[in-house]
Amino acid sequence: MDLPRTIFEVIDMRSFSNLWFWIALAVMWSTASHWVIGVPWDLVLRARRKGGAQQQDVEDLARIYTRRLLFIGRVSGTWLMGLVAGSLSGLWVLGFWYGIQFCQAVFLLLAPMSLVALLSLRAARRIEAGEDTGEALYRRLRAHRFTTQAIGLTSIFFTAMWGMFQNLSASVLGN
Template sequence: MDWTQTLFDVIDFRSFSNLWFWIMLAVVWSSASHWVLGVPFDMVLRAKRHGGQALQDLEDLVRINVNRLLYVSHVAGLWLAGFVAFVLTGLVMLAFWYGVELAQAVVLIALPMTLVSALSLRAARRIERDAPHGEALFRLLARHRFWTQAIGMLSIFVTAMYGMYQNLLVLRGL
């Protein structure tokens, strides 16, 4: 018995037919839409309903996360942008030039998440510039969550269509 063949039989590297890939895709996007700039959205809703200490906690947590995000952006932003561009370019080449299905699956998650990260950085800069409080902060966080969810829905749709296409190609033997 060949142990490498047994290993590849147990671990299915055909991502789009693997249940764990679809579970991970759902978890990634549900987490991305729940944690808006590092703040759980239920905390935003609680602060909107109750105000007082809940609002103060929300504003403090947003300030802490915005400062952390902007600090990383200022200290290592160019290096991170270059590294992310390098990794995404390598993944896209592996995925669509060489046809590696695992890389295709990773690209279909990583590329839209990179867009969400850029939107988060933009929202953090806007919060730092405008210093919104109360209702203005709620609107900004809700708008950011809306666009994150819109990108997530489009990403899940494109991934599902591409995954079905890949699975049909495998079934036909192409």
């Protein structure tokens, strides 16, 4: 008995009908909305309620991750933009032009996250420019989290619709 063949027969390896793809999608967006520019959201909520040491922790973490993001952006931002744009373009062509479902799935995971990365850089610049303490920092983190969640909700909805379309097409065509 051939174990890999048995696994592929038992588990449907098409991306959109695979449970692991949907788990990865949910975990990715849950993590992205919990860690706002490197600061855990529960710590932000606690800091707003209690202040003191928690507020200092939020400000320290925001300062550390802001400097880290901006350093990466300033040192290798052009190269990273080219690499990400080239990779996303390649995935789009392979996925949607040539119909490779795995590339479609990876594109639908990475394209919205690249937008979140750009928005994180923008938020980091604003934090560095003066929104780095107290209520101004909380407002910036809350706005960034809300935007991330909106992108995630839209992404999950579009991915679910596309995945259902792909699954229905595969079942109708008998692929």
